[in-house]
Amino acid sequence: MPLVRIDLRKGKEAAYRQEIGRVVYEALVGVGVPKNDRFQVISEHEAENFLFDPDYIGIHRTEEFVIIQITWNEGRSTEQKKALHKAIADGPLSAVGLRREDVFTNLVEVKKENWSFGNGEAQYAA
């Protein structure tokens, strides 16, 4: 269910990009998303098409900056959302050299009947 859009600058190896995808997936499973529920689109951009403030809200961002937008089901608590933001930015990504300051996450919430995983059926509808 979560549909994940990952946007970053061009120039990183495939292994680096896929590691970001893996960490996001693991973080989602960690807050209750079903195993194997993984759908991710990665887009790479030239600097001129990837614009962000380097210091907004007192956090210093570099050209490693990554935007992760996740569409998933409504109903998660603020605590679950906080845990997800934290799990994505923390720990594992530092293994590929991505600083916590360079991880931007955004959640978009939808209803259960808003998904079809194939066959034209709304598998999560009540």
Next chain:
Amino acid sequence: MPLVRIDLRKGKEAAYRQEIGRVVYEALVGVGVPKNDRFQVISEHEAENFLFDPDYIGIHRTEEFVIIQITWNEGRSTEQKKALHKAIADGPLSAVGLRREDVFTNLVEVKKENWSFGNGEAQYAA
């Protein structure tokens, strides 16, 4: 109004991609979207940037897999949404060789005043 984002692997001809766009448009009109209300962005990806589980929820996906994310107005019933998921995956796409198992759809709902179709006016606002 519906803003449609279609994501798929690189390697398909323009006619194939546009047929997907056409089928999505027809399916939307079929559940009550106005005629000619068509706004679609297609993005093609390398395999390494288009990640999906090949078997989640018991549906087998191939490299033909397509993700269709539709932002439209809130207020549709679950029955209308089910009809839309079904209309997109069924029938017409099989004409271009796209299996129903390879069609993923997701709906994002917004308010009527959240659109401007040009001229800076919110044409759907009450």
Next chain:
Amino acid sequence: MPLVRIDLRKGKEAAYRQEIGRVVYEALVGVGVPKNDRFQVISEHEAENFLFDPDYIGIHRTEEFVIIQITWNEGRSTEQKKALHKAIADGPLSAVGLRREDVFTNLVEVKKENWSFGNGEAQYAA
């Protein structure tokens, strides 16, 4: 906080694209978004992947057409949203030769705790 996705046809210079980004940012600040809260992704498309009706709702669109999708916090009034649509399409963009008829805007609303601007913290959560 606003995460802005700007989609347009390939073929425009970087300065043109960045001017669109600047105008969207200024318009957002004009309706109350904090200064420097700027996060924008620009995607350029071949004509065959950027599909829109040239006349829907009686507005004539050309190949200069631009789709601007903005994810931001819920709670804005219809008047604020109208002001935003208008501020983006009006005035400044005409300086780069973009007609008001060719500006499409769409807002997606989320909750305050749905954002992390870095460090894995939900900076806007209550």
